[in-house]
Amino acid sequence: MVAAGAGRSYPEDVAQRYLIRTYGCQMNESDSERLAGLLEADGYVPAAGTADADVIVLNTCCIRENADNKLYGALGNLKALKDQRPDLQIAVGGCLAQKDQGRIQDRAGHVDVVFGTHNVHRAGDLLAAARHGGPLMEILDASARDDTEMFPSALAVRREVDHASWLTIQVGCDNSCAFCIVPAVRGPELSRPFGELVIEAQRLAVEGVQEITLLGQNVNSYGRDITTARRAGRPDAADHDAAGPAWAADPARRPRPLFADLLRAIGAVDGIDRVRFTSPHPKDLRPETIVAMADTAAVCEHLHLPVQSGSDEVLAAMHRGYTAARYLDKLQAARTAIDDLAVSTDLIVGFPGERDADFEATLELAAEAAYDYAYTFQYSPRAGTEGAEMVDRFVDPVVTNQRYEQLRAVVERSALARHRERIGRVEEVLVEGPSKKDPEVVSGRTRQNKLVHFASASPLRVGTRARVQVTDAASHYLRGELVEVVAPPRHRMRIPVVAS
Numbered sequence: 001m002v003a004a005g006a007g008r009s010y011p012e013d014v015a016q017r018y019l020i021r022t023y024g025c026q027m028n029e030s031d032s033e034r035l036a037g038l039l040e041a042d043g044y045v046p047a048a049g050t051a052d053a054d055v056i057v058l059n060t061c062c063i064r065e066n067a068d069n070k071l072y073g074a075l076g077n078l079k080a081l082k083d084q085r086p087d088l089q090i091a092v093g094g095c096l097a098q099k100d101q102g103r104i105q106d107r108a109g110h111v112d113v114v115f116g117t118h119n120v121h122r123a124g125d126l127l128a129a130a131r132h133g134g135p136l137m138e139i140l141d142a143s144a145r146d147d148t149e150m151f152p153s154a155l156a157v158r159r160e161v162d163h164a165s166w167l168t169i170q171v172g173c174d175n176s177c178a179f180c181i182v183p184a185v186r187g188p189e190l191s192r193p194f195g196e197l198v199i200e201a202q203r204l205a206v207e208g209v210q211e212i213t214l215l216g217q218n219v220n221s222y223g224r225d226i227t228t229a230r231r232a233g234r235p236d237a238a239d240h241d242a243a244g245p246a247w248a249a250d251p252a253r254r255p256r257p258l259f260a261d262l263l264r265a266i267g268a269v270d271g272i273d274r275v276r277f278t279s280p281h282p283k284d285l286r287p288e289t290i291v292a293m294a295d296t297a298a299v300c301e302h303l304h305l306p307v308q309s310g311s312d313e314v315l316a317a318m319h320r321g322y323t324a325a326r327y328l329d330k331l332q333a334a335r336t337a338i339d340d341l342a343v344s345t346d347l348i349v350g351f352p353g354e355r356d357a358d359f360e361a362t363l364e365l366a367a368e369a370a371y372d373y374a375y376t377f378q379y380s381p382r383a384g385t386e387g388a389e390m391v392d393r394f395v396d397p398v399v400t401n402q403r404y405e406q407l408r409a410v411v412e413r414s415a416l417a418r419h420r421e422r423i424g425r426v427e428e429v430l431v432e433g434p435s436k437k438d439p440e441v442v443s444g445r446t447r448q449n450k451l452v453h454f455a456s457a458s459p460l461r462v463g464t465r466a467r468v469q470v471t472d473a474a475s476h477y478l479r480g481e482l483v484e485v486v487a488p489p490r491h492r493m494r495i496p497v498v499a500s
């Protein structure tokens with residue numbers, strides 16, 4: 001059967017093939033997995049590549065540097081393909097779509113669909129509507145959402161791997177860091193109901209997932225919006241009151257669930273061996289969270305705690321809500337309570353107004369914190385943020401670049417030192433698959449989130465738990481030798497179906 005619309009035709013009884021390109025953070029990767037699940041529920045099948053895709057979705061991010069250039073560059077490259085194959089549908093979703101809205105189709109008229117961060121669940125419907133009615137855009141603002149729309153996690157999912165899964169616990173952010181566009185594009189903080197999260201973790205465990213990463217823009221303020229909802233008499237507060245057995249039945253429970261309660265509840269789910277989370281905010285790192293991390297066997301010994309700067313002046317200008325000393329105190333408290341804790345961070349150099357003395361303070365903090373690894377960024381202004389308005393205080397890019405190289409040397413040195421301390425130890429490794437560089441070598445992660453490459457006489461399935469002795473260290477990975485396989489993966493093997 002052939003359907004006609006807006007000058008196009010396509011056979012409706014042939015499965016449409018989709019391709020999703022993801023830019024940016026783990027939240028976007030998680031959204032893309034949900035998007036893939038939704039499209040497959042609608043009958044789409046994955047494409048092998050751009051050439052055979054009927055639908056290409058660009059899931060954008062506006063946090064990282066040059067996001068605009070990357071998007072419009074990618075759209076420019078797709079233009080020739082669209083000219084050759086007018087039936088090809090191109091959709092743009094995610095943060096940049098939420099921010100740029102109509103500008104995307106103004107600049108790239110060959111884009112069929114633009115959708116925002118709050119209506120991922122509508123992608124399939126929008127593609128179908130555009131196929132018949134021509135290009136369209138749908139951007140919802142926060143106030144128009146219901147539960148399903150708020151949380152892409154509540155939607156169907158096609159996970160990239162079977163043994164590990166994201167679990168979005170919260171969306172949005174109530175902070176106002178001067179360099180960050182997230183509050184503008186993701187809206188205020190909203191926490192998913194506690195019981196719903198526990199039930200989803202139980203379902204994932206039944207499917208064979210062993211590792212869950214709790215996702216949110218500010219995970220450790222989980223539940224804070226519930227107090228506001230109660231005060232305002234909003235009905236969603238009741239979702240947490242009816243939060244399910246794990247929390248509501250606890251006689252000692254708090255007036256609202258804290259992130260610490262959630263860590264304990266997810267960590268108690270049978271079959272979940274590893275719980276991770278990203279990203280917490282240092283100002284919201286409560287003692288209860290540290291205690292829950294220390295007490296809950298499944299919670300991994302890794303804390304990613306983004307500091308951004310070591311200068312109190314710069315931290316204040318960024319509106320981060322803590323001083324360098326307070327940050328280091330919290331780090332020390334976590335290291336004291338949690339045995340063998342690995343710590344990582346994010347650092348920005350060249351924030352407007354950063355002087356030499358401020359940068360020296362960042363170097364000192366990085367050296368004192370002795371990070372296992374750090375993501376370092378050169379500041380670049382994002383339109384719509386406070387930092388972008390501080391034009392008269394912008395740091396010379398040459399100076400920023402020099403500082404960046406200096407800082408990288410410090411964090412690489414400390415990462416190498418931390419990794420060398422592990423030589424000789426036997427680590428529990430969760431296998432992620434063959435090494436990208438050498439298929440003969442197996443790669444996996446320790447509980448401290450360290451990448452380990454090791455040889456194995458026989459292939460090991462993804463999700464296998466093994467004990468590996470560390471024999472060598474570099475700043476970004478460890479090398480080791482297989483000691484023993486502890487347990488095979490718990491998920492079922494995917495058996496490819498071959499058409500006769």
Ligand code: SF4
Pocket residue numbers: 173174175176177180181182183217218281
């Ligand atoms: S805490 Fe700051 S950096 Fe993190 S998402 Fe919120 S505004 Fe952005």
